[in-house]
Amino acid sequence: MSMTVKYLDLPRQFQDEELFRLIRSQFERCQFVMGPEVEEFEARFAVLCGVPHALGLNSGTDAIFLALKALGIGQGDEVITVPNSFVATAGAIVAAGAKPVFVDVAADYNMDVTLIEGAITPQTKVLLPVHLTGNPADMTVIMEIAREHKLFVIEDAAQAVTAAIDGKRVGSFGDAGAFSLHPLKNLNVSGDGGALTTGSADLCEKVRMLRNHGLKNRDEIGFFGYNSRLDTIQAIVANHVMKNVDAVTKTRQKNAAIYDEEFAGMEDHVVLPPRRADVKQVFHTYIIRAKNRPALIEHLAARGIETKVHYPMPIHLQRPCLQLGYKPGDFPECERQSAEILSLPVHQHLEEKQIHYVAKEVKGFYNG
Secondary structure, eight states, X not given: OOOOBOSOOHHHHTOOHHHHHHHXXXXXXXXXXXXXXXXXXXXXXXXXXXXXXXXXXXXXXXXXXXXXXXXXXXXXXXXXXXXXXOXXXXXXXHHTTOEEEEOOBOTTSSBOGGGHHHHOOTTEEEEOOBOGGGOOOOHHHHHHHHHHHXXXXXXXXXXXXXXXXXXXETTSSSSEEEEEOOTTSSSOOSSOOEEEEEXXXXXXXXHHHHTBTXXXXXXXXXXXXXXXXXXXXXXXXXXXXHTTHHHHHHHHHHHHHHHHHHTTTOTTTEEOOOOOTTEEOOOSSEEEEETTHHHHHHHHHHTTBOOBOSOSSOGGGSHHHHTTTOOTTSSHHHHHHHTTEEEEOOOTTOOHHHHHHHHHHHHHHHHO
16 A cells, blocks of 8 residues: 655644744844743743753754854864864854864764864864764764864754753753754744854853844943844744654654664665764754665655755765865775765654555565
């Protein structure tokens, strides 16, 4: 029996009359910029991430960018990160005036911590790990290296809200954490949105001013800044969605566990990343490494199953990075993964029978 399995179901995600009521009430008040709901979001998000401070911003990209600017990172500085993230990770580094320096990734798609020290130079100022797929990078080792070499750490936690290591949530390890509230995320708004977390009151205040033109008050600036405020309407959406973020995450974890069980013993065809017992993974995406990926995608699509690839071209092979001196073969593990990775539907609106159907069709492709 065939069925349709969407990779996402955004219309269903936003079918919420209570949310519509809250948004309509904002159009009566018309406090669209820096309304009280933004402060409410920031207080609740700080608690959610286990940090003293959080700020609402207009994107996860700006959260990285403003963290870099607040830390004084700019021309001549180097930031170590990974080449298998969304391009925004490196783009924010370049926008800040610094140079992205890549290290290869490990089997879990995260930064290979054994390669970090070999990439450190006198110009290195920041380590910027990415918690890809909602799976935390090895922050224990990363923080040890950062302390030894006196480096800042900014966590790209865009895909990883509420992910944790031994109960400590991402965004609370480094000097700052950068989160996306894009509609596809576990905690989402209805457009662009982001958040920055930090344990530093000074860094928080610097970013607070940077996001709002550098204003000290309505008429006076302390320095020139940017316009990166979280809209009040998006804060309303985030506050409403935050009530259910734990349920959303648990559903995604349950869906992922079904896939894991279904694909056990298929290592010749379907490779799963290692699952660490001390880690809470939140499965923004569920990624497998699949042999003969193009044919598998076609096979699944013919049977009503929508899939994605995150991401088919590593950042270091994008044209701007070639100008930085990178070339094919520089990061072999990342490049091998990019040729095989496939994201399967894992969202919270799936029915269990749909997950079993996807797994059955994947296995059917390889078993003939």
